[in-house]
Amino acid sequence: MSDRPISPEERIRDSVTDGIVIPPEARSDSLSWTGEMRATLSLAWPLVFTQLAQFSLNITDVIMMGWLGRDFLAAGSLASALLHPLLLFGIGSLSAVAPMVAHAIGSGEPTSVRRTARQGIWVAFLLAAILMLIIFQAETIFLATGQQPEIAALSQSYLDFAAFSLFPAIGFIAMRSLTSAHGETKIVLGVTILSFFVNFAGNYALMFGHFGFPRLELAGAGISTSVVNFFVFGFMLVYVGRRRTYAAYDLFARFWRPDWPRFREILRIGIPIGFMVMVEVGLFSAATMLMGWLGTDELAAHTVAMQCAALAFMVPLGLGQAATIRIGLAYGRRAMDGIRRAGWVSIGLGVGFMAITCSLFLTIPHHLIELFLDPLDPVNTVPIALAVSYLAFAGLFQLVDGLQAVTSSALRGLGDTRGPMMIAVFGYWVCGLPTSYILGFVVGWRGTGIWIGLAIGLAVTGLILAHRFWNRERLGLLKYGMSAA
Incomplete structure (x- = not known):
């Protein structure tokens, strides 16, 4: 045998079994807590x-909207609150694709990997088409929720072009999900x-009219967003089409052939995930709408x-x-200890990092805020104090x-996903949004009350979810029956 070192790519290729590429993480025995932390950090x-x-x-x-001015920054925030x-x-x-692919890899089912990844793109087409119809009515929505007409019009100028970013961003x-499940x-x-560099160059050229391009302001930002996606x-x-790792799946052969059972399965698992993400982000978007009622400085x-x-x-x-x-890989192998270690290691790492950011927000807020608002501009005095x-x-x-x-x-x-x-x-x-409204407008704490409501909503959700994982x-x-390995 040759003593030539084996590359990581060769190790992955050599692990092909029955046409499916099995990442080392899916084939390993249950790891120690330290080993699990290393594996999680390596992937994460x-x-x-x-x-x-x-x-x-x-x-x-x-940031670049802020360079255009306070009204443009407020309009961009309002647009983001909907988009x-x-x-x-x-x-x-589409996040349903990741656990479905991981389960298939852990179980050694290459056909299932192909079906899931391919139909994921089909689902992206459907969802993007539906969501774009809503985006094109943004100005009407903003006016109906009591936003300032001039800010609503500026927001629509951005969204008219940014709407086309939906399909590539979702797809x-x-x-x-496919590449990450394979450790790539x-x-x-x-x-x-x-x-990032493509987006920055596009914004610089189209928002401000550099390099011979017209000055399109927020519309230019929308065009750049779609192009980069x-x-x-x-x-x-x-x-994926050219990588040897995925050749066994033959992902794009007969791509237009429907696979309705897998299409519906992705929607069945994924729609609850989508709604969960949307209701969380929707809470912050609703808070942004409430801030718009208070004024441009607050927004x-x-x-x-x-x-x-x-x-x-x-x-x-x-x-x-x-x-x-x-966890998906461990679940596919029916390894109970693997699920436990992967879950609690990730939770510990996530909460530990956020303890660091908490201290930064409390100790150096001005340094962070001045990245967005010029402290030398008198018009920013009130927004900086509020921020x-x-x-x-x-x-x-x-x-x-x-x-x-x-x-x-x-x-x-x-x-x-449903729970x-x-x-x-x-x-x-x-819990969260009603508290924001009551404290902000009934009690009269304005923006401070809105932010307290956000904190309460996150606390209630986080604690109940942790309780659910603990009692899984x-x-x-x-x-199904799980092994201890």
Whole structure:
């Protein structure tokens, strides 16, 4: 035998069994707690940085909208309040692909992998078409909810073009789920980082009229958003189509042939995930609408604080994606200890990170806020002062925000989606939003009251989800006999 070192790519290829590529994580025996932490971090760190890079696209848009002026920043925030819940509903629905592919890999079923990934793109087509119809009516929706007419019109100018980003953004999740379940997360990180530069260049040219392009302001940001999402999705299609790792699946042969049973299965599992994500993001969007009732200063300050909180959230979100895959692989192998270790390791990492961001929000708020608003501009004096107080409450709910993010993903790895959806509806819309309204407008605490309501909604949801994962066996979430290995 040759003493030549075996590359990671060859190790993956050599593990092909009956036409399916089995990642090392799916074939290993149950790991120790330390081993599980290493495996989770190895899978998670590219996903975390991918989430940060994807969020940087949005945060770049927000910063550059702030360069246009306070009204443009407020309009961009209002547009995001509608676009992001709908987009994340679609992305959440396609998140069903990750546990389904992981289960199939753990069980050694290559045909199931192919069917799931292919029909994931079909589902993306359907959801994007439906969601675009809503986006094109954004200005009417904003006016009906009492928003300022000039801000509503500016928001629509962005959304008219950003709506076309929905299909590639949702379809990308199907390809990302396929590659991540095979342990290939660095390629997703690489293309996402590249997309940041594409987005920045597009914004710079189209929003401000550089390089010979017309000055399109928010419309230019919308065009750039759609272009970068088509770039990322197209890149992943080419990568999966040409990569030897996925050749056994023959993903794109007879692509237009329907597979209605698998199509419906993705919707059955994914729609509750999508609704859960949407009701969470919808809580924050509703809070943005409430802030719009208070005035432009409050809305701008809320936008800045929300961007800081959302940036921190990307880390537990990436850890949650790793938890879904790790638990899905263990569930496919029917390894009870693997499920337990993967779940609690991910939860501990997520909550631990959010403890760090909590301390940052409470100790250096001005440094964070001044990334978005120029402190030398007198018009920003009030928004900056408001943002400091809002960011303090954002710091307080960091721990429970990380808890709910990772535990919901851990349950998703078990195929448990309907229960968490109902928990989210209760926590966010029965507890959180009414509290925001009562404290903000009835009690008269204005923006501070709205943020306290957000914290209560996240706390209720996170604690109930953690209780559900803790009692997963008693609640019957493990649908077949599990081994201890």
